[in-house]
Amino acid sequence: MKAADGIGWLFLALAIALELSGTVSMKMSEGFTRLWPSVAMFASYGAAFTFLNYALRYMDMSIAYATWSGIGIVLITLAGVRLFGERLPLSSIMWMTIIVIGVIGLNMSSKAH
Template sequence: MKGDAGWGWTFLLLAIVLELSGTVSMKYSAGFSRLWPSVLMFIFYGASFTLLNFALAYMNVSVAYAIWSGIGIILITLVSFTVFHEKLPLASLLWIVVIVAGVVGLNMSVKSH
């Protein structure tokens, strides 16, 4: 890893926000039946992967990808519950807690090396 780790975290957080935006756009695209949400989905996902790629210049791929996917899962679950009014069973909440614990544990284990 090289350079300032702050840039890695900045790129990673922006990649997560764009991944979330891409997933929301996918829902609004209704199976590619709506043009602009479909176009936005490709733009957001492309930008997300690009920023994830930039983050990898500063971070280990195992950590960056785990955080990117884990936080993305948590955020899209919250959006699906609050915006799309999808049901969130208790078992799902418990597994989200496991994801959060995994992301925190992974981050702590990397800092200890």
């Protein structure tokens, strides 16, 4: 992996973490009835898209977006379970596993070309 590739992945990791923060803040804003979680949501999403934009300088859009979405889905689901007591049925775990396999497959197929 070249240094530039590492920078792209770093930007993508920051985008994913900030998207997680934004979505948790959205839940905590209770429909924009709480000021600071609402402010945190907008700031987090703005920063997440900024870092995703930077990541796209260094990596293919299909890889960046699929990874961002797939890892985001898994992290948001785990945050919902851990922070908000949401249920996670076995079928949801199965479908998330399929998403993760798809993201891994997409990454592997792009490296093959």
